[in-house]
Amino acid sequence: MPIAALAIGAGVGTAVFTGNAGAETTDVVRTGAAEDGYSSSSRPTYNFGASDTLVAGRQGGDTMVTYLKFKVTDPGTGVKVKGAQVTLNRESRTFPASISLSKVADTAWTEKGLTGKNKPKVGSVVTTVKPKSGATSVTFDVSSVVKGAGTYTFAVTSTVANSPARFRSAEATAGQPTLALTVLRPTTTKPTTPATTAPATPTSPATPTSPTSPTSPATPTSPATEPTGTPPGDCTVDAKLVPSCGVLWGAAAGGFSDVPRDEALKTFERKTGRTSTVYHTYHKGDELFPTKSEIAMTNDPANPRVLMLNWKVAYGTKWANVAAGDQDARIDRLSNYLKTNYTKKFFMVLHHEPENDVNPTAGSGMTAKDYAAMFRHTALRMRANGVDNAVFVVAYMNYEKWNNSTWWGDLYPGDDVVDWVGVDTYNNAQPGGFHYGDFNYMMNRTTDKAKFPGWYTWATTNHPSKPIMVAEWGVYDSSPTVVGKNKADVYATVLPQLAMMPQIKGMVYFETAKDQNGHDIRMDDTPEALAGFQKIAADPRFTVKI
Incomplete structure (x- = not known):
């Protein structure tokens, strides 16, 4: 990509x-x-x-x-x-x-x-x-x-x-x-421990403090007092795959590697100790999906999973061309394939992280408004074609420069075609490093609250009826020498701070040994990191029946 x-x-x-x-x-x-x-x-x-x-x-x-x-x-x-x-x-x-x-x-x-x-x-x-x-x-x-x-x-x-x-x-x-x-x-100021009080209401949460903490992310509460999830067996999903309680747990494992994605996911599950209810994969252009191997992963009775399929429908062309109908044959072909081969509910992410591809020049065909029009056209045409099992997700980047831009708000396609609001967001575990912070910082970082209040605050304020999907998240350590404790400290902030963000209904980890930037986002690059991640995965709030 x-x-x-x-x-x-x-x-x-x-x-x-x-x-x-x-x-x-x-x-x-x-x-x-x-x-x-x-x-x-x-x-x-x-x-x-x-x-x-x-x-x-x-x-x-x-x-x-x-x-x-x-x-x-x-x-x-x-x-x-x-x-x-x-x-x-x-x-x-x-x-x-x-x-x-x-x-x-x-x-x-x-x-x-x-x-x-x-x-x-x-x-x-x-x-x-x-x-x-x-x-x-x-x-x-x-x-x-x-x-x-x-x-x-x-x-x-x-x-x-x-x-x-x-x-x-x-x-x-x-x-x-x-x-x-x-x-x-x-050298930047280091992130602070965020406020630990819950927001007054789910739709208007208290704005977490700007990350300016001393030497490490916030320390989690002890196991005796740490918020825990609903006991297993009580949480189910509705027609839009929104859990009645708890949070969907998922992963995109083996990114940027030659390992088959289903094999990588099973290895991820074995190491973390929990089935990834959401199985995230990526497709583009004329590819037909889900593939046979992806479908097989959803037919495993011992490990039930739901697919999250990312599709760059405009691959090889422009968003404006898709919105104008130039790729209707591509959309119709996939629609027919889905109706014939896959009738289970699944998440459909249309061109994740669009900010990175925006060209704000009028007439470029790749403006923020062109993206919104592409998303709308694709979703509405698939629905008109009889694809009634796709749950549409818009997935943002959570990158401060784009969030502060004048065009960022134009990306949103509309509540009628967006079922979940999603975000891809990553933290650096290196104390004092760029994008260093805890889970709250990962979800709500900002350079200027007057321009942008933080992604979670924006989502819950502007789209209070929409569940939030953390469509990609991960932690890397940019320290010259990786310190096992660093990732573990960040992971330790996830559960207590997740409890403060009730609109998050799904979390999907992106796991790779080396991304485009050379960052190691594996949860097990050190024994301390794996132990910290396993504590998150073991929490009962992630036990949701699909």
Whole structure:
């Protein structure tokens, strides 16, 4: 999945910093390619923008050039970019003995329009590397070019005869191209323990305090007094999969890896000690789903599960085109497949984290209003086609810069087509690090309450009738040396603070050993982390019958 801006966790983030300007911390922030593709001299009219493979080098009389475009947003006030590296992962075969990366002045090219006839001119060589033939990846130092915010385009070439390099593209399921920035950040004030009193009413909760805590997230109450869930067997779901009590528990396991998702989920369940009632998977374009393996996971009588299926219906086109009906054949095809192959209730997330793909320019086809129109059109057409088992979820990013933007409010498609309001949100367990905090901070962080009060507060204030789905959540530790206690401390805040947020009706953990930013979001990267996570999973409030 292309990530077009600086990313934190599975979302994207740029910080506004306060505190001691004299103190700095080092961090590595990665962004994926906004556009990528390759040209072929022997196939000058071909476009390879949708391919999951990039090729660079010579084969017979064919010369192929890989093009990469990265969009780097402002890394934040006082942040210094100290270095930058582009990494490409090998797709197949061995690497040639020499690969070069060059500047490209033209930034207007697009992966959907790139061909051998119109390919941009390759500029001066930035660096040449000589990888081992069996290496799994190759890294180019672009520190001399990437100094801060901007759009950067590069060409990858090789003059070695009959030994082209093959890389994984942004369309691959794992190992996409990345641009890693090494940055120095001013040390921030550390998050505080939030208020522990419950909101006056479920629809208008007390605004939790801004995270400014001393050395670690809030310490949970003792097991004797900690709020616990309803005893097993008492909670069921209604027609919209909203639990009568308790909270749905789920996971998207094995992200950014080659492990089959059903296998990864079963491993996750075995380690955590609880069935993931919600099984989250991802699809795009013309893919038909749920797949046979996904359906099989819902037919396990000993471990009942409900699917959460993310679909990027506009893959290969624009939101405005979907809203205009250009992809109705795609929508109808999936609708017919669902009616024939899957009649159980399931969650349908339409293009999660849309903020990252918004182009606010009028007429771009990718404005926030275009997203809302795409969502509405897709949901209404599926319903008109007789798909009555889809429960529609809109899933935001919880990234402060987007939340503060003037267009963010335009993303919401409307209460009539949204069944659940969802959010993808991640925390850093490194004390004092960027996005460090407890569970309350994860759900309600803000840089300016006057612009945006915090995501949970916004959701419960503006959509009090809608259940909240934490569609992706996770914790990583950016410490130079990972400390097992750090994640455990964050996990320890989840249960007591979840009790203060009664509108949350579902929580789905995103588990991966390495996301687009290099963050380890596994719940078991240390024994202390696993023990802390197992305490969350064991809570009876997550025992809900479906």
